Amino acid sequence: MGRGRVELKRIENKINRQVTFAKRRNGLLKKAYELSVLCDAEIALIIFSSCGKLHEFCSGPSMSKTLERYHRCNYGTMEANHEDEDSQDNYQEYLKLKAKVDILQQSQRNYLGEELERLGSKELDRLERQLDSSLRQVRSTKTRRMLSQLSELQQKEQSLLEVNKSLKHKLEESSSAAYQVSWKANERNFENGQIMPPRREGYFQSFDCNDNIQIGYNNEAPNDDPSILQNANGIIPGWML
Structure with a gap:
């Protein structure tokens, strides 16, 4: 009578489980050794028991x-x-x-x-629309760029005008201050009896004189008779009183 087929499942009895493990482990190690010798195969066998104990077999030089x-x-x-x-x-x-x-x-x-x-007609139409759209975008971008540059130039112009105005005002103030300092220095020199003070612009006015007017003795008188030289009012002509 042959042996019955053993159902493969975990053995619940701990002692029986340990005995079965020892028998099958030895049989497995024996079969690995026989296989390595008979077939000249390099075999490495690693076994860990349920307790964590290591069992190994290696037919090569080292594991x-x-x-x-x-x-x-x-x-x-x-x-x-x-x-x-x-x-x-x-x-x-x-x-x-x-x-x-x-x-x-x-x-x-x-x-x-x-x-x-x-390309067909539809593809050509689509290509034409794309080119028109791209051209409009390019023109719009160019216009915005030009307006931006124009605005920047206007701002720079305004800034330069303000700087120019400020410099002109400072120049006028410095000129006025220098003139006042020079005038006061000349006045002090005049008080000390050194030089005459400078004339202010507009203080004296020049007049157009007639070179034909003679002040003094009239050489064109016909004779030296005083009675003849006097006019009806008793003023001698040729002299300014």
Whole structure:
């Protein structure tokens, strides 16, 4: 009579669980050893019991070298797969970007008036509307820029006028102050008997004189008779009294 099939589930009895673990662990280690010897395979076996105790078997020179080889092979394959996936994604992205660049270059040539033969009536109308809209925006931006520059120039002009006015006022004040200082200095010199004070502008006025008028003795008198020289009022002509 053969053995019945054992249901695979956790053994609740702790003692029976420990006995079963010891038997199966020894059998597993034995099978790993036999496999490494018969097939010349490098085998590393790591077992942790329910209590946390470590059991291991390694057919190679050391467990660390076997694990290093495992990491190198496993993660190298994973990195290669990731690189393949990244390369595929990059290629797809490249194709999308290339298509966008081709469309933009074609649109640029159309805006410059090139390669319009392949376009239909609707596409030409759409291109014309886009060009008109762009032209209006360019003109509007240019107008705003010119108005802004004009406003800045007007502000600079106003500022320069104010500076000029301020400088003119300061120049007049300095000239007036210098004239007053010079006048007071001349007055002090005049009081000390050195020089005459300067004449103020407008204090004396020049008169137009007639060179034919003679003041003094009249040489054109016909003779020296005083009776003849006197007029009816008793004034001798040729003298100013």
